[in-house]
Amino acid sequence: MTAAGQGYAALQSAAASRYEARVADQNARLENEAAFRETENTKTAALAHYRRVAQLKGEQRVAQAANGVSLDFGSAADVAADTDMLAREDVQRIYDTGAENVRGFDISASNYRSSAKASRFAAKGAIVKGAFDMASTALGGAQQYSKMKAA
Template sequence: MPIAAALTIASTAVTAAGQLQAGAYASRMARYQGQIAERNKQLERESAMDAIVQGQDQQRQLGREVAGRIGAQEARMAGNNVDITRGSAARVLDDTRMIGREDSLALSDNIRRQVESMQISAWNYESEKQARAAEARQAKTASYFGAGSTVLGGATQYASFRAKNGTGR
């Protein structure tokens, strides 16, 4: 076998092997990145659950603070012999309750937005994980087609070489 033919076969084999190796590496990297996305999704979900628990604690604390303010107002007014069931005293207590409810609603909205943001991030990580899995499959498939194309190209060159040198059968 002439040296040119041997080099064509060797070059074809090395190139095809390199394409398969590159595809395997790209596939492993995509799977690894998918695992990272899965872990990030889990962390976001855990953070969302923590935010809910912390929000509930903050709501309870706010309720206690408002109740404490109302109790202090009632005690001061009653200590000054003010009737807290009517007039300005009743309006002050009602206003304190109203402000407490508004603060509670604002806190709930902030917690809800924070949890929704974390849930969206978790969903995005799930999408990324799925995309990485598809990327891993595609990398392998592409490497098979690339290696196959290289082998066919090398075989064509070898056949052409043999035909030019009169050794084809």
Template sequence: MCGPALPLLAAGLAVARTGIGTISAMHQAQAQREAALQQAEQERAAARDAQDETARALADQYRAMAATEGRQRVAAAAGGVSVDFGTAREAIDSTRLTGTARAQDIAAQGASALRQNDAAAAQAMGRASMAATQGQTALWNGVVDMGQSVLSGVRQYRALRSRIG
């Protein structure tokens, strides 16, 4: 009597093994998803920090430009020179041109840092989505494999039972 029950026992063990593997794969996919979501949030925070740092750097640059221009105006006035034309005007214009170019460089660097963080966040979100899909796929594959194990065990049991009589 024990002989015909062996295919059912084997099928039960196969179902248990498949179930454990499925649960493990689902947990692993969930952990990967959570890690990717956490990385995406960190990248978003880094992007916000980059924006704040760019704004601070731009404000500092414009303050430095204003201070330099103010010193130039004071020096010109102390020397009795007008800043409306000539060398004094050229010095102020040069300060503005150089300072504006530096501000544009700061803004471009900030925009580049923001793009990099946005791209990294998007990639992390893609990995999170892929991990969620892998978890769902593991679940369905596990269900199908368990079903096949049960059907195979039942077929073997019936075949063995019919031979025994």
């Protein structure tokens, strides 16, 4: 009876470990999807920033032209160049932040995959342990029986 209980416990432990592996696999897939969405969101944010900068540059040009300022040289050209420079820096920060977020998702996905692998290994280990426990119990019972029979 004890051997059957050990076998059942081993099967239950293996099933729990396999379930943990499935959950970890699903979490890894969700992290991969989040990384993809973050990449797309970063591209969208950069595009939106470029559009805001284009609008700002247009407003600057209109204001300068309305005040009779030549747009091709001097302060007006410096303002345009500075606007472009700051826009590039801002977009670089947008992409850097997005890349850092994606890196976090990639690390989490990798951790989940490792956890799933460990859980699958634990499931196999539980089955092997259960088999050895059952065999040990059976051998112990056989040994006791042979002692009783000999006496």
